[in-house]
Amino acid sequence: MKSFLFTIMQLTSEKRRTMSTSVFSCFVTLLVFGFSSLASAKTHHLHWEVSYMFASPDCQEKLVMAINGQFPGPTIHAKDGDTVVVELKNSLPTEGVVIHWHGIKQIGTPWADGTALISQCPIKPDETFVYKFQADKAGTYFYHGHYGMQRAAGLYGLLIVDVKEGEKEKFKYDGEINMLLSDWYHQDIYTQMVGLSSKPFRWIGEPQSLLINGVGQFNCSLATNQGINKCNMENMQCAPMVFRVLPNKTYRLRIISTTSLSSLNLAIGNHKMTIVEADGNYVDPFTVDDMDIYSGDSYSALITTDQHVSSNHWISVGVRGRQPKTPPALAILSYLNNSQAQLELPKATPPTTPLWNDYTHSKSFSYKILAAKGNPKPPKKADRLIQLLNTQNRIDGFIKWSLNNVSMVLPSTPYLGSLRYSLKGAFDQKKPRDRFGANYNVMKPPINPNTTTGSNLYEIKLNSTVDIILQNANALAENVSEIHPWHLHGHDFWVLGYGEGLFRKKDVSRFNVENAPLRNTVVIFPYGWTAIRFVADNPGVWAFHCHIEPHLHMGMGVVLAEGIELVKEIPKDAISCGKTANMLMNQHG
Numbered sequence: 315m316k317s318f319l320f321t322i323m324q325l326t327s328e329k330r331r332t333m334s335t336s337v338f339s340c341f342v343t344l345l346v347f348g349f350s351s352l353a354s355a356k357t358h359h360l361h362w363e364v365s366y367m368f369a370s371p372d373c374q375e376k377l378v379m380a381i382n383g384q385f386p387g388p389t390i391h392a393k394d395g396d397t398v399v400v401e402l403k404n405s406l407p408t409e410g411v412v413i414h415w416h417g418i419k420q421i422g423t424p425w426a427d428g429t430a431l432i433s434q435c436p437i438k439p440d441e442t443f444v445y446k447f448q449a450d451k452a453g454t455y456f457y458h459g460h461y462g463m464q465r466a467a468g469l470y471g472l473l474i475v476d477v478k479e480g481e482k483e484k485f486k487y488d489g490e491i492n493m494l495l496s497d498w499y500h501q502d503i504y505t506q507m508v509g510l511s512s513k514p515f516r517w518i519g520e521p522q523s524l525l526i527n528g529v530g531q532f533n534c535s536l537a538t539n540q541g542i543n544k545c546n547m548e549n550m551q552c553a554p555m556v557f558r559v560l561p562n563k564t565y566r567l568r569i570i571s572t573t574s575l576s577s578l579n580l581a582i583g584n585h586k587m588t589i590v591e592a593d594g595n596y597v598d599p600f601t602v603d604d605m606d607i608y609s610g611d612s613y614s615a616l617i618t619t620d621q622h623v624s625s626n627h628w629i630s631v632g633v634r635g636r637q638p639k640t641p642p643a644l645a646i647l648s649y650l651n652n653s654q655a656q657l658e659l660p661k662a663t664p665p666t667t668p669l670w671n672d673y674t675h676s677k678s679f680s681y682k683i684l685a686a687k688g689n690p691k692p693p694k695k696a697d698r699l700i701q702l703l704n705t706q707n708r709i710d711g712f713i714k715w716s717l718n719n720v721s722m723v724l725p726s727t728p729y730l731g732s733l734r735y736s737l738k739g740a741f742d743q744k745k746p747r748d749r750f751g752a753n754y755n756v757m758k759p760p761i762n763p764n765t766t767t768g769s770n771l772y773e774i775k776l777n778s779t780v781d782i783i784l785q786n787a788n789a790l791a792e793n794v795s796e797i798h799p800w801h802l803h804g805h806d807f808w809v810l811g812y813g814e815g816l817f818r819k820k821d822v823s824r825f826n827v828e829n830a831p832l833r834n835t836v837v838i839f840p841y842g843w844t845a846i847r848f849v850a851d852n853p854g855v856w857a858f859h860c861h862i863e864p865h866l867h868m869g870m871g872v873v874l875a876e877g878i879e880l881v882k883e884i885p886k887d888a889i890s891c892g893k894t895a896n897m898l899m900n901q902h903g
């Protein structure tokens with residue numbers, strides 16, 4: 315019975331993928347050659363339409379934000395140096411939309427970063443905005459909505475950048491497998507957003523399911539290997555993903571997390587993983603049995619298919635850092651020698667995620683991530699040190715997250731326009747602080763939890779080197795301090811180190827300036843700090859924020875502006891709203 319079920323399930327998931335591919339090719343693939351100055355670089359011209367559709371990613375039907383009728387959205391494949399042009403039509407009935415290209419630096423195109431009210435105006439329903447940017451470095455990236463909590467509604471997909479034509483990767487592999495991980499709520503994002511900004515506060519809780527490439531199994535306990543009969547097999551849309559491999563080969567797994575809340579851990583039964591890339595940067599390879607993935611992270615891991623030629627293995631993904639109420643997501647790694655028609659469930663029990671609060675395990679994984687030999691090293695010293703204390707606070711009884719006691723709110727005019735054209739009335743001018751009170755006890759809830767809102771807009775000197783210490787602390791409740799993965803737009807940064815408790819000046823001497831890894835997302839552990847360094851060499855306005863969707867919505871972010879006077883020719887479409895719209899009208903009136 316089981317093998318029969320899996321025959322159907324597998325056929326269906328194959329069909330699903332084939333259908334997506336054909337939709338993808340219909341809508342998407344128009345390659346234009348010779349656009350760029352680089353002889354071999356190409357321009358990929360894509361036509362996308364964002365709309366809501368009904369789908370059942372985890373067997374329960376819900377509205378899902380889709381691109382060209384696909385969830386997750388189409389995968390973009392480009393080569394290092396190629397130009398990507400996405401003509402994005404907003405077909406949502408009544409709301410704006412933007413898409414952020416996570417990990418792409420947008421050098422010279424800061425208006426294409428896709429952050430609503432920072433780099434551009436939300437695209438209005440029925441309107442089209444053209445994103446045009448260069449895939450600036452080979453690596454594993456993704457894209458996602460960056461307005462309200464639209465990412466959590468399903469607006470995401472992969473962006474894979476290969477090395478230039480004729481160039482070789484640093485490591486050898488025979489095939490690639492992409493795993494886009496996400497978490498899934500049955501409540502819609504509007505109810506979530508209103509709840510988060512209500513009094514009393516309504517927390518979104520834990521997700522109902524975890525998804526692998528947009529597929530999960532709600533309430534079916536496949537993970538325990540006993541509950542298969544509980545699974546709703548009638549809805550074939552949610553059959554587990556089967557990844558087919560050949561024996562005795564090396565595969566590059568590209569693993570990306572776009573979760574709304576959950577931190578994850580991934581393991582594959584009987585297969586070790588050698589991590590070779592993090593966020594588009596090569597790392598000194600290291601081998602693990604399981605790996606942590608925080609929201610906003612991307613990795614490449616090599617696996618060798620050295621097990622029995624006709625074996626099947628569970629891939630399991632579980633929750634870290636929060637008491638899990640979400641069952642693990644499961645997929646199957648199936649060796650191709652298996653008969654296509656009769657796919658048995660793996661006999662072994664799925665690998666179990668380490669205990670959710672085993673932070674020693676998580677830290678040991680993060681600490682192993684170091685730069686590959688030959689990677690650029692950080693400048694030896696920084697010109698400025700910004701310490702950002704992450705606290706949970708209250709404003710008139712509403713719950714917020716703050717940095718140095720200010721919770722971020724975005725203006726109605728995107729900063730890129732208001733700063734470029736010096737429209738000072740367009741946003742709150744209060745300058746945020748580089749430090750917080752010296753006596754703050756990070757181990758205890760805030761003594762005075764009251765806070766204010768503000769722009770949290772940091773003006774950074776162009777080409778200066780900046781250190782940021784992300785300082786974690788106790789949340790509002792006693793003995794609670796959570797994981798926060800922070801993501802920086804427009805730059806990679808070096809991770810100089812992690813520490814426990816309060817960061818102190820003397821900790822600077824512990825910074826790793828020899829083989830600090832370059833990344834665009836990094837975690838702060840409970841009650842700890844993380845130090846990063848970057849060079850502010852990319853004129854534009856860049857968000858830096860916790861990648862947990864509800865936390866950003868509750869104000870957990872800052873904005874960095876650098877070299878704004880050097881930003882040339884912002885497309886009018888990007889800033890035709892708020893005070894910049896008035897300015898543009900007056901120019902032509």
Ligand SMILES: O=C1O[C@H]([C@@H](O)CO)C(O)=C1O
Binds near residue numbers: 796865
């Ligand atoms: O931001 C959050 O709010 C809740 C809780 O702290 C208050 O209900 C939670 O778990 C978060 O991560």
